[in-house]
Amino acid sequence: xxxxxxxxxxxLINSSPSLKKIFSADSEEGxxxxxxxxxxxxxxxxxxxxxxxxxxNSYSFIPSKFHGSGVSVVFTAHGETxxxxxxxxxxxxxxxxxxxxxxxxxxxxxxxxxxxxxKSEEFLEKLEFALYSNSKGIKDSESFSDRxxxxxxxxxxxxxxxxRVKNSKLEKL
Numbered sequence: 001x002x003x004x005x006x007x008x009x010x011x012l013i014n015s016s017p018s019l020k021k022i023f024s025a026d027s028e029e030g031x032x033x034x035x036x037x038x039x040x041x042x043x044x045x046x047x048x049x050x051x052x053x054x055x056x057n058s059y060s061f062i063p064s065k066f067h068g069s070g071v072s073v074v075f076t077a078h079g080e081t082x083x084x085x086x087x088x089x090x091x092x093x094x095x096x097x098x099x100x101x102x103x104x105x106x107x108x109x110x111x112x113x114x115x116x117x118x119k120s121e122e123f124l125e126k127l128e129f130a131l132y133s134n135s136k137g138i139k140d141s142e143s144f145s146d147r148x149x150x151x152x153x154x155x156x157x158x159x160x161x162x163x164r165v166k167n168s169k170l171e172k173l
Contacts, residue, residue, distance in 0.1 A: 003172070006089060008082045008101040008120070009034060009053040015102055015120035031085050037153075039069035041127045044134045045173065047098075052082040082128060088092055090115050098169065109129050 011017045013030055021173045023030025038049045038053045045117040048070075048121040081096065083106055086099060090113050099117040118126075158164065 002096070003098050003169070004048040004095050005049060005173075006086050006097055006099045007038065007049060007123070008086060008099075008103065008106070009051045009104060010082065011101050012051075012124070016124055035069065035071055035073060037127060037131075038071045040131055042070040044067045044130050046128070048072070052076065052085050055080075079165045098173065116166055117172070118170060124173070125171045126170075130173075 009031065013034060015024045019030065019034065022033055035051060038051055041047075042049050050072040052074045053076070055077065074085065076082055083101075083103060086101070086106055087109055090097065090099070090110055093113060093115075097110075097115050100108060100116060100120055100123040101107065101117065102120045106115045107119075159167070
């Protein structure tokens, strides 16, 4: 099953000290670096990725959209934040989405529409692990998962269905 991953671009940048450092030195280079990481991740995992950047103070009244290297890039319109753009996409619900943000308001909004969300820091870890695994030739079935690490003894009760569904979707990231 394929997902479209909606990434709050500046939120992702601010979640990592190294990305923040690159961005503070040159904002354009910081954006390019994020897009190159997402592009490499897309080649490995084959999910559609849309990175949304705030253009709140710009003077463009329509969103700017670019598509390159398999990653869609959106700069929001004047007066619109990336959060508003993501909420609009989720509420229209014309796809199977995973939202990447550390903004609790967006996470709660996504939960109301039964859309899976993941913290930016956790996504960066998954992204780095996927790229590392790919460079070492490790396939998904060979990688470690929570199931592999669990001890077989103990309480045989299942996790609640919502958590099982969420975990199964996040494993595909």
